[in-house]
Amino acid sequence: MIIEIDFNSDEAIYVQLCNQIILGIATSQFREGEQLPSVRQLAETIGINMHTVNKAYSILQQDGFVKIDRRRGAIIAIDIDKLRALNEAKSELAVVLARAMCKGIGRDDIHTLVDQIYDHYEG
């Protein structure tokens, strides 16, 4: 999978890394049990520091997307806590939808967007 970092973005590099890997999992570019590049490899490929990659991996582990094995590095391993995930999704959605609603975006518009994104991920 190709990981692209926007160095001019206001988003921190490790945040971009996390999001791209999660996006990769959602689009089946990464699959359960698959091995991520080592922190040193990925750091060199992207052209950033080893510790920045390590921070991203640690967060992914904490959030239950990978497990880190000393032998093989970071491995995709989804820890499913659906209730917790639902609560997090709801509070994140609340902020996004409030912005949208202020701008005149109706509930139907959002449903359409959700379907578009899910189609793109599952397709």
Add this chain to the structure above:
Amino acid sequence: MIIEIDFNSDEAIYVQLCNQIILGIATSQFREGEQLPSVRQLAETIGINMHTVNKAYSILQQDGFVKIDRRRGAIIAIDIDKLRALNEAKSELAVVLARAMCKGIGRDDIHTLVDQIYDHYEG
């Protein structure tokens, strides 16, 4: 409207301020043309610095939620650019939904959440 800041949150104070005001607009606690507290007033009420409030107001102005008048302070004034708002909503949703999808949350779950939030805002 009561604005509450969590000083232990990892979210910056000015970000929390922005989100709460946008939430207030979405729930009709703030209405078009209504006046927000002055930067000095709100800063004293919350117990933070004037500049922190000013930063939040400036961002809200830049994002098209308020207009700032030297005479009357910050006034709710939504600038509707629906196409732009749709694009922003979509890219923000993409990240949230990717996380959700990895955790086994299906499209129906999301639609339910969206309806819950919209009901709460419009209700």
Add this chain to the structure above:
DNA sequence: CATATGTTATACTAAATATATCACAAACTT
């Protein structure tokens, strides 16, 4: 004139971000 408004400027502390090395134990490869 006095007051309240947003705005601007400066200075400072603290935290977050990212990089640069160095070192270590564990596991694998040869």
Add this chain to the structure above:
DNA sequence: AAGTTTGTGATATATTTAGTATAACATATG
């Protein structure tokens, strides 16, 4: 056994962001 690769830890440094503390200013209102 030797060497390599793995994640991890420690330390140091530079940069940026966040937040505060003052002070001053122009403008509008009373």
